[in-house]
């Protein structure tokens with residue numbers, strides 16, 4: 001019902017199969033895109049050498065037939081595969097365009113725009129690359145006979161072709177797989193019968209202790225990120241591919257009635273694992289609860305709707321899962337059961353520590369890199385001042401540190417105080 005697998009969590013238990021028949025055109029062109037397209041702002045030698053092939057690829061795409069997605073049927077796996085393939089094609093198309101072809105607006109050609117919007121509407125997802133596309137649906141087994149694990153998965157679509165991008169997906173996958181243990185704990189706690197009996201309290205305490213260990217592991221995963229993900233390559237060569245529409249050259253979907261789509265782009269902020277923790281512990285990112293200490297002026301300036309917005313980029317079933325966890329009101333239960341308070345607070349403190357480390361990672365990978373020189377093999381980048389400005393911001397244009405600190409402080413405010 002919520003599409004959460006007991007062994008693979010928010011990952012599908014099997015990779016999504018490539019589309020066949022007339023839709024294999026999209027699959028074939030996606031494979032081709034990986035070998036001929038470079039970022040449009042890239043002025044390095046390799047980009048220069050591929051320039052003509054890239055232009056031919058984009059011209060071909062403009063002349064594709066507009067395929068009718070009703071032929072895909074209503075099966076969720078085929079629709080998700082279509083979303084994955086089409087959003088990868090979309091980001092390849094948009095971000096490989098030379099800046100001179102993106103002035104004022106960015107036209108998404110009809111053969112891409114029409115089926116992508118139709119598939120997205122069926123899935124209730126935005127027509128843009130999401131975390132689900134790049135992390136949950138973008139892998140294949142190394143050995144299909146073995147179960148899903150970090151060692152037994154291979155990421156397929158790597159826009160920049162760099163190990164840094166591949167390793168970022170693996171890092172996110174490590175957090176998702178850790179999430180499987182977390183989901184089991186959450187299920188046990190929210191479904192425990194008569195939670196205020198002595199034996200139930202003892203069981204919930206054990207579960208909180210286990211959850212602290214899981215969150216600490218998530219903290220280690222993210223804290224070690226710079227061992228495999230190179231900050232400079234991440235910032236200049238990988239991250240630009242995930243960007244959504246921006247105000248300097250907003251996306252216009254040709255052949256689609258105008259609509260206000262969510263077009264923020266992909267972010268690990270769309271990982272349902274972290275949102276499940278927030279929902280379970282009842283972190284109030286929206287500042288709706290009047291908790292103490294009162295939010296700082298900087299907290300108030302942050303986008304209070306950010307986390308809510310990120311949910312719109314998740315598969316519908318995962319959104320529904322989060323909503324039902326939230327309705328179990330575990331924080332209220334702890335408030336009524338003082339014996340659980342210390343263990344609950346330990347868990348909140350572990351999540352706050354995760355966000356402290358995440359701020360450090362965001363600073364190293366985004367804020368510091370915004371002032372850095374791009375990798376030498378990309379030459380002198382062709383970036384307008386407006387674009388340069390938006391590149392040092394988070395998904396959706398928020399200043400990264402304000403946003404991440406607001407999340408950390410909202411977590412701190414979740415701690416239950418002595419009455």
Ligand code: HEM
Pocket residue numbers: 168171172175218222225229266267268269270271274275355358361362365366393394395400403404407408
């Ligand atoms: C190199 C590694 C990472 C970097 C540089 C990074 C950076 C960022 C940035 C800049 C944001 C602000 C919003 C945005 O721009 O999308 C963000 C938000 C977020 N990221 Fe990460 N991130 C990384 C890895 C991860 C991983 C592995 C996870 C999941 C475990 C994660 C979970 C989140 C969440 C949940 C948010 C929303 C804000 C919050 O909860 O505090 N990030 N991240």
